[in-house]
Amino acid sequence: MINVENLTKRYGDQRAVDNISFSIETGEIIGFLGPNGAGKTTTMKIITCFMPASSGRVEVDGLDVFDHSLEIRRKIGYLPETTPLYPEMNVREYLRFVQALRSMPRSGRESRLADMIDLCGLGEVIHKDIGELSKGYRQRVGLAQAIIHDPEILILDEPTIGLDPNQVVEIRSLIAALGREKTLILCTHILSEVEAVCSRVLIINHGQLVADGSPDTLRAGLEGRQRLLVRLKAGADIGQLRQTLAVHEGVSVEELPAAEPETLEFEITGGVNGDLRENIFRAVADAGWVLLEMRREVQSLEDVFRDLTQGGERADNVQ
Amino acid sequence: MFSNTMTFAGRELKSYFNSPIAYIVIVLALVISGWLFFLNFFISGQATIRGLLTGSMPLVFMIFVPAITMRLIAEEKKSGTIELVVTLPVTDWEIVLGKYLAALVLLTITIIMTFTYPITIGMLGDPDGGAVAGQYLGLFLLGATYLAIGLFASGITANQIVAFLTAIVLIAAFYLVGNFVVFFPGPLASVLEYIGVNYHFQNLARGVIDTKDLVYYAGMIFLFLFLAVRSLESRKWK
Numbered sequence: 001m002i003n004v005e006n007l008t009k010r011y012g013d014q015r016a017v018d019n020i021s022f023s024i025e026t027g028e029i030i031g032f033l034g035p036n037g038a039g040k041t042t043t044m045k046i047i048t049c050f051m052p053a054s055s056g057r058v059e060v061d062g063l064d065v066f067d068h069s070l071e072i073r074r075k076i077g078y079l080p081e082t083t084p085l086y087p088e089m090n091v092r093e094y095l096r097f098v099q100a101l102r103s104m105p106r107s108g109r110e111s112r113l114a115d116m117i118d119l120c121g122l123g124e125v126i127h128k129d130i131g132e133l134s135k136g137y138r139q140r141v142g143l144a145q146a147i148i149h150d151p152e153i154l155i156l157d158e159p160t161i162g163l164d165p166n167q168v169v170e171i172r173s174l175i176a177a178l179g180r181e182k183t184l185i186l187c188t189h190i191l192s193e194v195e196a197v198c199s200r201v202l203i204i205n206h207g208q209l210v211a212d213g214s215p216d217t218l219r220a221g222l223e224g225r226q227r228l229l230v231r232l233k234a235g236a237d238i239g240q241l242r243q244t245l246a247v248h249e250g251v252s253v254e255e256l257p258a259a260e261p262e263t264l265e266f267e268i269t270g271g272v273n274g275d276l277r278e279n280i281f282r283a284v285a286d287a288g289w290v291l292l293e294m295r296r297e298v299q300s301l302e303d304v305f306r307d308l309t310q311g312g313e314r315a316d317n318v319q
Numbered sequence: 320m321f322s323n324t325m326t327f328a329g330r331e332l333k334s335y336f337n338s339p340i341a342y343i344v345i346v347l348a349l350v351i352s353g354w355l356f357f358l359n360f361f362i363s364g365q366a367t368i369r370g371l372l373t374g375s376m377p378l379v380f381m382i383f384v385p386a387i388t389m390r391l392i393a394e395e396k397k398s399g400t401i402e403l404v405v406t407l408p409v410t411d412w413e414i415v416l417g418k419y420l421a422a423l424v425l426l427t428i429t430i431i432m433t434f435t436y437p438i439t440i441g442m443l444g445d446p447d448g449g450a451v452a453g454q455y456l457g458l459f460l461l462g463a464t465y466l467a468i469g470l471f472a473s474g475i476t477a478n479q480i481v482a483f484l485t486a487i488v489l490i491a492a493f494y495l496v497g498n499f500v501v502f503f504p505g506p507l508a509s510v511l512e513y514i515g516v517n518y519h520f521q522n523l524a525r526g527v528i529d530t531k532d533l534v535y536y537a538g539m540i541f542l543f544l545f546l547a548v549r550s551l552e553s554r555k556w557k
Contacts, residue, residue, distance in 0.1 A: 048406045051554045073408040084403030088337045089330070100326040101407045145403070 001026045001183055002047065002153065007056035009042050009207075016042040018207035019056070026152075029179040031194030031215075032187040034204040035309050040187040041081055043204070044157050047185075048078045060153065074102075077151035081158050081187075083142035087131030091122055091141055094130060095148060102149040112148060120144040120174065136167035143171070147178060154178060157187045172196055191301045201301070205309040218304045227297040228268040229256075230280060233290035236264050244283040248276065263292060323409045327417020328424070331391065335425055340390070345429050348383045352376060356436045368436050368446065372454040373524040376433075377494060377517065380462050385486035387425055388469025389479045391418045392551065396477035411551045415544055419470055426462045430455065450526040457523030460536040464516055465490050467543035474550030490516075493539075 002024040009017040017039040024030055034040045046053050047060070049069040058065045060072045086094060095116060099109045117123050120140040125133055130141060139159060146154060159175065160168045176197050178184060186198060194201055195215055203211040203218075211218055242253045245268070256265040268276065277294060284291045335341035355375045359367065395401040404414055440446050465486075472486035473479075497515030500508040512518050516539070519532040 045402075050402055050406050070408050070410070073406055076406070078403075078406050080399060080402040080406075082399035082402070084398075084400040086330075086334065086398075086400060088334050093333070097326065097330055098403075098407070101323055101409055103322075103408070 001061060002185075003057075003059040003062075004043070004047070005057045005059075007043065007046065007058060008054050009039070009046060009051075010054040015207050017046075017053075017204075020204065020207070020209040021056075022202055022209060022212060024183060024185070026183055029184045029197060029199045030186065031198035031201040032185055032204065033189065033191070033194055033201055033305060035189055038204045038309070039207040040204055041157055044078075044080075044155055044185070044187055048076055048155060049073050074149075075152045077146035077149065077154045079142045079146040079156045079159055081161070083138050084145075085130045085138055085141060088129065090129050091126050091133075094141065095144060098145050098148055104149055112150075116144040116148055119147075119177075121170075135162050136164070136170070139163060139167070139171060140174075143174065151182065153183045153185070155185045155187075158189075159186070160188070160190065160193060168193075191305055195301050203305060203308050210308045211304065215301055219301060228276060228280065229293070229295045229297065230266045230268055230284075230291070231260070231293035232264045232266070232284065233292055234262045234264060236284070236287070236289040238264070238266070240287060241266070241283060244287075245276070245279065248279065251276065323413040324417045324420065327409075327414055328420040331418050331421030332424055335387075335421065340387070341425060344383060344386050345425070345432070348379055348429050349432055351379050352433055352436075355379075368440050368451065369454070369524075371436065372451070372458055373521065376458055377461055377520060380458075380465055381487060381490050381494065383429070384426070384462060384465035385469045385472070385483045385490065387422055388466055388473050388486060389483040390473065391422065391470055392473040392547070393476050393479045393482045397479075405551065405554075411548045414551065415470065415474075415547045419466060419544060419547075422466045422470065423463060426466060427459070430459060430462065447526070450524070453526035453528060454524045456528070457520045460523070460533070461516060461520050464493075464536050464539045464543075467540045467547070468493070471543045471547040471550060474547040 004023065005021050007017055007020050008015060020039075020043070032040050032043070045051050047058055047065060049065050049072055052066050060075060063072055065072050089097065092113070095113055096109070099113065104112065117126055120143055122137070122140060122144060125137050125141075130138065133141065143156070143159065146156065156175065160171050163171060172193060175184070175186065179197060186193065188194060198215065200214055201211065201218055202209060238253065238255055245251045245253060252269050254267045254269075256267055258265050268280065277296060280294065281291065352371065352375065356368065356371045359370055392401070395404060405411070437446060437451050468489050469482075469486040472489060473482040475485065476482050493514070493516045495515070495517075497512050497518045500512045500515075503511060513535070519535045522529060522532045
């Protein structure tokens with residue numbers, strides 16, 4: 001449905017987006033992740049026909065976004081990063097304005113507007129000026145604007161930015177509901193949002209695509225690098241523990257500063273050879289030490305993200 | 320095409336009258352023109368409107384028009400609503416024409432409000448109706464040209480003050496260029512005279528309606544609306 005090929009956008013000498021390619025199928029819910037300034041918004045601006053690429057192609061339904069701009073704009077609903085609202089209009093006027101410019105059939109406008117009010121919970125504010133609304137309501141109005149013409153493709157750029165936690169939950173569940181019917185691209189740097197909603201994640205960093213896959217596959221990519229925190233009662237011998245575990249390839253044992261008196265703490269990170277917990281337990285029991293605590297850290301999407309966007313600091317730790 | 324333009328025009332007009340800008344600007348334009356009119360009326364003791372319409376109003380418009388056009392595009396760029404507007408399935412011409420039309424309505428309302436002066440004169444004497452009509456037509460076309468220039472100035476920046484000042488400078492340049500013709504040799508002088516807005520305005524104000532002058536105004540309006548469209552499109556330059 002959306003096909004991006006070798007897309008590059010230059011601002012002067014700087015490459016905001018550097019030769020990225022991906023394609024999105026109908027009905028997918030894509031999380032477009034990246035730190036601030038990674039090129040997410042620029043990519044979205046190109047797909048929505050706001051500005052052209054410096055080189056490369058973007059096709060929506062087989063049509064080039066630059067040559068068939070009007071047709072493609074009809075298919076897309078877009079909520080830009082800065083919610084595009086006119087403070088002097090009231091919510092109803094604003095949504096009617098967008099409907100008119102979307103050339104929706106006149107007969108259907110009023111009922112569709114009522115649906116939007118329902119779906120986005122705008123009943124209480126429909127006659128208020130947008131300038132008087134809270135951030136949460138503004139965001140909902142922005143969202144209503146993006147979906148009012150029932151677009152095939154919905155692009156939301158940081159839809160929950162600046163909202164309080166309750167509003168975030170509300171908007172997120174609204175997005176999840178919308179995602180059931182549409183092709184949806186959600187740009188964000190908030191990882192829990194992606195985990196909650198998306199079926200596929202694209203991670204972009206310094207204008208380049210660094211990962212593409214489902215949240216589960218991305219996590220699995222890190223799974224070999226398990227990380228265990230082990231606390232033993234004083235008297236254990238780190239050298240001996242290392243030796244015992246050395247039969248497993250790529251395992252490293254680091255001593256950490258002990259948080260409790262009379263204890264020793266280790267961080268054990270391991271290669272790709274399955275669960276190390278049993279081996280550790282046996283090694284400790286055979287040596288006659290006392291195991292006080294053992295905890296396995298589950299890799300989160302956050303780890304994947306940090307790993308991919310911070311020049312691989314964590315990868316170094318694991319070595 | 321037409322319906323989108325009207326939708327934009329309607330929104331702009333509402334926003335003019337929903338905020339104090341329209342009222343302030345109209346009242347100011349009327350106060351200043353009224354003051355100039357009665358200054359002439361009482362001090363010179365002459366019941367004439369010619370000086371006001373042909374001499375003062377073009378100068379009042381030089382400030383008044385940029386004040387009503389400065390926000391038209393610049394504000395949308397500043398607030399980010401431009402991103403909504405240009406990603407809707409509408410053309411850049413529809414956007415620009417809609418905004419231009421709204422400003423034109425505001426200008427027309429203001430001009431109509433100054434009809435009180437010729438009516439006052441009419442009650443006291445017997446003005447030349449044809450000349451007054453010509454002066455008003457000239458004033459309208461002059462204002463319409465200024466609006467196109469102002470809209471273009473608003474399109475090249477996200478800062479309303481910059482848009483306002485740019486428009487004043489451009490308008491002043493086109494207004495004053497005719498005053499400098501004496502310093503230039505013959506052929507160049509007539510070119511400069513033709514470029515200046517005031518030359519054509521004075522022709523119309525004499526009550527002579529010549530196609531040449533109408534073509535000039537139509538050309539100027541088209542040129543600057545075209546440039547305004549280009550300024551919106553500038554985001555698309557690779």
